[in-house]
Amino acid sequence: MKIIDPKEMKPAExxxxxxxxxxxxxxxxxxxxxxxxxxxxxxxxxxxxxGSNPPLIIFSPALRGxxxxxxxxxxxxxEVGEVxxxxxxxPMVQQTSLASTEYAKGINEFIKAGFTPIPSQLxxxxxxxxxxxxxxxxxxEIIQTGIYGGAANLxxxxxxxxxxNEQVLNADGKIDQAKIDLVARMGGDWxxxxxxxxxMVPKPxxxxxxxxxxxxxxxxxxTVLTGNDLGMLANAEQLPTEVExxxxxxxxxxxxxxxxxxxxxxxxxEVLHKVAQELLxxxxxxxxxxVLLL
Numbered sequence: 001m002k003i004i005d006p007k008e009m010k011p012a013e014x015x016x017x018x019x020x021x022x023x024x025x026x027x028x029x030x031x032x033x034x035x036x037x038x039x040x041x042x043x044x045x046x047x048x049x050x051g052s053n054p055p056l057i058i059f060s061p062a063l064r065g066x067x068x069x070x071x072x073x074x075x076x077x078x079e080v081g082e083v084x085x086x087x088x089x090x091p092m093v094q095q096t097s098l099a100s101t102e103y104a105k106g107i108n109e110f111i112k113a114g115f116t117p118i119p120s121q122l123x124x125x126x127x128x129x130x131x132x133x134x135x136x137x138x139x140x141e142i143i144q145t146g147i148y149g150g151a152a153n154l155x156x157x158x159x160x161x162x163x164x165n166e167q168v169l170n171a172d173g174k175i176d177q178a179k180i181d182l183v184a185r186m187g188g189d190w191x192x193x194x195x196x197x198x199x200m201v202p203k204p205x206x207x208x209x210x211x212x213x214x215x216x217x218x219x220x221x222x223t224v225l226t227g228n229d230l231g232m233l234a235n236a237e238q239l240p241t242e243v244e245x246x247x248x249x250x251x252x253x254x255x256x257x258x259x260x261x262x263x264x265x266x267x268x269x270e271v272l273h274k275v276a277q278e279l280l281x282x283x284x285x286x287x288x289x290x291v292l293l294l
Contacts, residue, residue: 011150012065019045020187027185028059029086029096031117031125032076039117039126040072041099041109043088045185046152055159057085057137060152068149072105074142077155081139082123085157086131089181090193094231095130097201101209101235114212114220114230122160130227132168132180136161200283202235209235219292224273232285233292240290248290258294 006014019025028047032040046060061074077083088096092115099113110117110126117126120136127134137157145152168180177194184192189200212220212234220230240248248254257275261268272291279288 011148015065015150016187019185023186023190024184024192025186027088027096027183028057029088029099029128029131030059030061030073031084031086031128032073033080033082033125034072034076035079037124038106039108039110040076041113041115041128042071042073043096043100044073047085050156056140057135057157057159058154059085059157060154062153063146063149063151065149068147068151070153074153074155077139078142080124082125083137083139083155083157084120084123084125084127085135085137085159086128087133087180088183089132090183090196090228091181092128092130092227093183093191093201094228094235095212096231097203098209098211098231098235100203101207103208111213112209112211112234114227114234120161127163132165133175134163135159136163202283207237209237210239216292218269219273222269222273224270225277229277229280232280233289236285236289240286240293245290245293248287249294254290254294257291 004014004017025045026047028044030042030044034040042061044059044061046062048058050056050058061071063070095113095115099109099115101112103109103112109115116129118129120127123136123138127136137159139155140158141156143154143156145154164175168175170176170179180194182194186192186198189202190198191201192198212230215230215234219225219233222230249258261271272294276288276291279285279291
């Protein structure tokens with residue numbers, strides 16, 4: 001059996017072993033706000049429930065591994081001791097992943113990831129409309145465990161109010177696990193899903209995605225593409241260049257697709273969006289973008 005001493009390797013290396021072994025982990029999609037009123041939205045898988053009387057949940061925005069810097073979420077809960085914890089289900093997982101991108105301070109992840117902010121009743125941070133369960137919380141305590149990169153900051157939250165989408169309830173008024181379709185983090189790029197098992201969502205934090213706000217209108221308002229599809233597209237670092245598009249148009253399969261398109265502009269867009277959706281399902285977002293921009 002392999003034996004690992006965390007003191008004998010870099011924290012980032014041991015971090016990977018921890019996350020591979022301690023899984024699946026629920027996701028806290030934390031909505032916070034700074035003292036100037038700027039919203040922030042970020043997911044954390046160092047998260048769980050720890051008591052029901054009072055109802056307590058804890059999540060941890062650890063210090064950034066590379067340089068020990070604090071994350072915007074931690075800064076915000078120190079400034080404004082309130083947070084909304086939104087749960088994450090499968091229909092919103094790609095957009096949630098996009099929100100984990102390290103956008104600069106002041107960038108609104110609600111806009112970048114295409115989520116809808118709705119007012120809370122008892123706290124200042126917004127709720128995420130797309131989340132099936134949203135918990136308005138007051139921060140009771142923040143426990144700092146270290147000063148170096150990777151150190152935990154335990155944000156102890158008391159649930160003041162819970163909002164539940166009635167569509168995820170069963171006949172008895174309880175949450176139906178098949179209907180809520182929650183997802184959880186595994187190691188690496190792997191996630192798990194209540195009914196379907198494991199699947200992959202590429203991490204966005206190695207680059208800065210263009211965001212939902214930079215998607216062309218005909219794509220963002222598509223009647224074919226889902227929130228997950230748009231999240232994958234918005235995770236692109238940049239759009240294909242005209243040179244790349246011209247080369248793609250000369251591709252045999254692209255030429256056949258263009259020749260087969262008939263009908264009005266709406267119908268043509270619908271066909272192209274369906275083809276792009278199939279490419280996204282195969283994790284080929286680069287070609288999906290080229291199809292959409294034909």
